[in-house]
Amino acid sequence: MQRAKQRKKNVNVDAGSSTRKRRGKAIREPSPSPPASDEDMGNEDADVEVGSLGRIERKGILRGRKVIFKDVEVYNVKPLFLAFRWVNFLEIHCDSYPTLVKQFYANYRFDRDLKVFQSRVNNKTIHMTVQKFCEVVSLPTTGDEIYFWPGTMDDISACIDDPVAAYGELGCEGPPTDGSTNVSYNSLTPMCKVLHKILTSNITPRGGNADMVRPFEAFIMHRLLRGTPLHLGYILLRFMEDTRTKALASLPFGMLLTHVFNHEKLIQGGEERLSPATVFNAKTIKAMRLDIQGPAPPRRQPAQRFASQEFVAQELRAHRQHLDGHFTAVNQLLQSHHQEQLATQQALTGVRTEISTLRQDLGTAVTSLTEQLSSLTNLVHHLLPPDH
Template sequence: MAPKKSVSSEDPRKKRLKSKASRDEPPSLDKSFASSEYLVRFHDDISRRTVVFGKIVDFPYFANHHIHIRELFQAQGWENFLSTRQKQYTTLVKHFYTHFQFIHGKISSYVKGKSISLPHSTLASILGVPRTGAQRYTTNSWVQFEGYDPLESIRQMCGNPNIQELSRPKIADLTLESRLIHHIIAHNILPRSGSYEYTSYLDLFIMWAILNKVKLDLAFYIAWHMETCVNKKNGALPYGLHITTILNHFGVDFSGEKETRDVSHKDVYGETTMRTNELKLKLQGMKNQCKRIKSLEAHLLGSSRMNEDNFQLVLGRLDSLATSMGNIQTSIDNFSAMVTRKFSTYDEQFGTLETSIQEINERLINQGI
């Protein structure tokens, strides 16, 4: 007799739910995470975010083409920071931000069993940037800083001293030098994803400081920007290639890491960037030309109406002037008539006087006097 098949008493629906749960279950805890809380945070949030690699600035290229931005970043002490070329370990960057905390000006984190502590001075030292400079961080208003006049700075960045309205300029309105500086800010100083065609309040302050060689504390901005991005829902994770420098300093083991990114030609600010900018400038020039033509058409039409209005106004004024001149002429005529009458009277009186004098003379002669 064949043995009976064992029949499971478990509900098939529960089995399907358990199977689905096992597929969705986060990976088991290992030394990659300090606790199960961080494991859940990584699985539910950080693992899904984009990492901003950054850009490498080819300063020699710009110098050879007489675009003098190297001196501006040398004045800040950021040339080496902006020229760093190294691999990004994407998973480890996400682990860094999974454990990221920023308390009392100090960053702390944990990656692959290594505890990371980054006071301001340590962060600056690891990244090779000065530890001093201005510290102003705001995202929703004009930066308040002695010597910083937002309107004057916008005039400088746009190369237009006639700007009167205080508003954040579009990238297309900036000079080529200011545009390049803004691109470096958007990819390296305050890295973000998405559109780079806008300027923030903080972008404009940093651009002003760079253009005028006002020293900034880069480590301060990096720490605060990390904090802002990691706390922003679905915010991109900045400084991908520079976190490699930090992890290397703390002896994190990179072996076995599969999710990496190497530097490509698209990551370098140089010839490719300039060609892209030149194309954008040409397209923008064509758009501006179209706007000028439309503006000229409107001006000409407006001028025609304005000239007609002015003509009618002038005619009205001429009529008024003619009336006034007529009144003046009448007054002159009346005055002339009055003078004529007066002189006629005087003539008559002088004639009578002359006759009287002649009669007196004749009488005197007759009397022998």
């Protein structure tokens, strides 16, 4: 029994090589490959050895959630993401491939100095710079490259001049003072609650309970409210690195990595796939117990809501006088136009009479001239000799 347990312990779940004995013979078996050197990280042609899935094999996939911005329009968060050019990323909606995602994370390495990552999926090496990654997944290539997940108050103080004011903008009374590093989600303003939900679904997903706001999440929300861009591609690749080193419960960015797999032509068909996750919409807001109509306006005092009869009578008299004045002015204007119309008609009648008289005089003159011309013609014929 003890030898059987020892043999089971020596068996590696993935690729590589190790040695164990069976019936007195040495047998070569897979074992994890050693990590590549820093020189290989900068070499696009260098092969990435297949690593051991280990705990990654048992992890779930966090696909991300498409944000339906029209359903959260009342909270005015879309302009914040538009300013950072993150909207396309938050609207990704496609299938995920769990097997490929797990291979990707099992072999993922990120060089912070060279800003290059490598991995290996389906026996093909993926080698990309941060800029190339951003181009593949349609992310901006600009912004401050700042990352300190999950972060401490020292990290916040190093990046923000006035942490107290920054947390105040989020709705908190200030940074945590009880020795902890997180603040409660319930202390956020309605807008920041929506922002935090979007962040924990797509940018800093970790699975499980998201009721606490980590310092790095508070920092991202502070930057969104201030309009100071961050380099999202750099943040995502660093978060992928922490997925391995900090043993997060799940593997993030399932739908995002589908774009990488399509670009590298790694999807061969027949792989296990997951349909897109539920979208972030009005139902999400309802589940968060936030009013889809937005924060309710403050209630008015009864004295302001119900006016006295005397006040109403005065307002009605004032409106009636105002309307009477307009009616009188309009009536006068109509009478003036009517008089002008009558004068115009009389003038037209006189013109018509004059034209008729001129026609008669012209006809008489034409008749008289015709008669005179005829008389002249007869006189000329009478005076001329017969031979002419």
